Amino acid sequence: MQRYFVNNNSINKDLGLVRITDQDFHHIKNVMRMKENQELQIVNENGDVFLCKISKFFNHYVEIKIMTSVETDVELSTKVTIALGMVRREKTEEVLRRIAELGASGFVSVKLSRSLIKPNNDEKKINRMKTIAKEACEQSHRNKLMEVYPNLNFSNFIKFSKNYDLCLVAYEEAGRENNFSLKKLIKKYKDKNILVLVGPEGGFSEQEIEILINNQFKLIGLGPRILRVETAPLYIMAAISYETELENES
Amino acid sequence: MQRYFVNNNSINKDLGLVRITDQDFHHIKNVMRMKENQELQIVNENGDVFLCKISKFFNHYVEIKIMTSVETDVELSTKVTIALGMVRREKTEEVLRRIAELGASGFVSVKLSRSLIKPNNDEKKINRMKTIAKEACEQSHRNKLMEVYPNLNFSNFIKFSKNYDLCLVAYEEAGRENNFSLKKLIKKYKDKNILVLVGPEGGFSEQEIEILINNQFKLIGLGPRILRVETAPLYIMAAISYETELENES
Numbered sequence: 001m002q003r004y005f006v007n008n009n010s011i012n013k014d015l016g017l018v019r020i021t022d023q024d025f026h027h028i029k030n031v032m033r034m035k036e037n038q039e040l041q042i043v044n045e046n047g048d049v050f051l052c053k054i055s056k057f058f059n060h061y062v063e064i065k066i067m068t069s070v071e072t073d074v075e076l077s078t079k080v081t082i083a084l085g086m087v088r089r090e091k092t093e094e095v096l097r098r099i100a101e102l103g104a105s106g107f108v109s110v111k112l113s114r115s116l117i118k119p120n121n122d123e124k125k126i127n128r129m130k131t132i133a134k135e136a137c138e139q140s141h142r143n144k145l146m147e148v149y150p151n152l153n154f155s156n157f158i159k160f161s162k163n164y165d166l167c168l169v170a171y172e173e174a175g176r177e178n179n180f181s182l183k184k185l186i187k188k189y190k191d192k193n194i195l196v197l198v199g200p201e202g203g204f205s206e207q208e209i210e211i212l213i214n215n216q217f218k219l220i221g222l223g224p225r226i227l228r229v230e231t232a233p234l235y236i237m238a239a240i241s242y243e244t245e246l247e248n249e250s
Numbered sequence: 251m252q253r254y255f256v257n258n259n260s261i262n263k264d265l266g267l268v269r270i271t272d273q274d275f276h277h278i279k280n281v282m283r284m285k286e287n288q289e290l291q292i293v294n295e296n297g298d299v300f301l302c303k304i305s306k307f308f309n310h311y312v313e314i315k316i317m318t319s320v321e322t323d324v325e326l327s328t329k330v331t332i333a334l335g336m337v338r339r340e341k342t343e344e345v346l347r348r349i350a351e352l353g354a355s356g357f358v359s360v361k362l363s364r365s366l367i368k369p370n371n372d373e374k375k376i377n378r379m380k381t382i383a384k385e386a387c388e389q390s391h392r393n394k395l396m397e398v399y400p401n402l403n404f405s406n407f408i409k410f411s412k413n414y415d416l417c418l419v420a421y422e423e424a425g426r427e428n429n430f431s432l433k434k435l436i437k438k439y440k441d442k443n444i445l446v447l448v449g450p451e452g453g454f455s456e457q458e459i460e461i462l463i464n465n466q467f468k469l470i471g472l473g474p475r476i477l478r479v480e481t482a483p484l485y486i487m488a489a490i491s492y493e494t495e496l497e498n499e500s
Contacts, residue, residue, distance in 0.1 A: 183498055
């Protein structure tokens with residue numbers, strides 16, 4: 001069933017009605033071509049899910065009736081933000097889509113010395129990234145939207161990292177020396193806030209690695225094969241889900 | 251350093267020379283624009299890696315001198331073949347690239363009742379898939395090429411599955427009931443041959459699931475979120491690498 005994230009202020013609790021406008025209105029009316037009385041799911045900003053029915057189409061919005069609340073929680077207990085060294089737009093968008101699907105809480109692009117792309121915090125670009133994340137979260141029936149942060153330069157990223165309980169860098173060299181065990185850290189930091197930085201194609205400079213280490217970042221490896229920039233974040237998200245969500249016995 | 255897979259018969263052991271023709275010749279000469287004396291790596295069909303130097307360019311081939319053998323083995327000890335319900339070409343190709351990178355041993359497309367695409371074993375198409383797999387294996391510095399099998403219909407796929415020690419189906423419904431624990435199976439079948447079937451967008455028919463179960467396929471879930479067809483194979487490959495290749499302590 002189709003699912004839409006809505007702002008709390010578009011829900012009228014007393015009347016049990018939701019008003020949907022703009023892009024989602026367009027999606028319901030013109031893309032899904034839904035009709036009155038058709039069912040859909042609504043998720044509010046707290047992650048509560050409601051089974052609803054389309055009540056009436058108006059010129060610029062659709063009114064939706066809440067039928068019942070649905071008990072589901074498919075969120076990862078570990079809150080993971082993926083930080084990606086700035087790469088080409090198509091790669092960034094692919095990572096956005098897949099990590100949203102795999103349960104990430106946040107995404108941020110970081111300008112590193114070997115990034116070939118300049119940061120661009122044009123509102124239109126950031127909104128496009130947010131739309132991609134929203135659609136992916138809706139498709140995979142998440143309870144929470146993945147946050148998309150504005151692009152950061154390296155020094156602001158270091159400040160940003162202070163909000164996290166654990167900060168990791170996927171560092172190719174670390175795979176061989178295996179500085180820290182990803183397994184041990186995932187188990188230890190279950191239910192915590194984790195930030196994971198993945199470099200751009202050219203990797204990190206020595207100076208960047210030094211600064212990261214001095215700021216409590218831990219180097220981790222992701223196995224013996226060389227993973228592309230777009231694949232490393234998926235490996236990390238799948239590993240955290242596998243470790244913390246799948247049953248050991250059955 | 252650039253790496254190329256070569257057939258054993260293009261290596262002259264006595265002279266320590268390798269002759270590279272066709273696509274790889276074109277790649278070395280025109281894409282990488284390599285020059286005489288430049289270094290590259292060659293991998294033979296047994297997975298042995300050699301450090302080489304370009305010795306001389308001829309009209310239709312390049313001659314390469316073997317310098318020394320390199321000790322590396324980055325292959326997964328579990329041999330994993332991913333079987334994908336037939337989907338659109340771009341999706342198939344994306345899965346091919348990523349699972350090659352993540353260490354899969356084989357790939358096969360299967361025509362299921364809800365596949366929207368017809369099987370096409372046109373030699374050109376299969377060769378294109380093999381080229382994609384080869385390039386991805388070279389880029390991620392694998393020792394072995396990932397095998398690409400011709401597309402199979404469902405009954406031939408069931409016969410094909412008899413070659414494996416363990417056969418799995420990623421089945422959305424199973425995620426909830428959790429029929430079998432992927433964790434337990436990955437640990438138990440380390441160093442074995444595993445076949446994992448992922449459905450097309452529409453999923454499996456009840457009849458297909460029944461036939462799979464009757465043929466020793468085990469149903470597994472991949473966590474509580476709905477994963478797209480292209481993401482499920484990556485989750486499985488990352489999970490197997492994470493479980494079997496990463497250190498527990500450090």
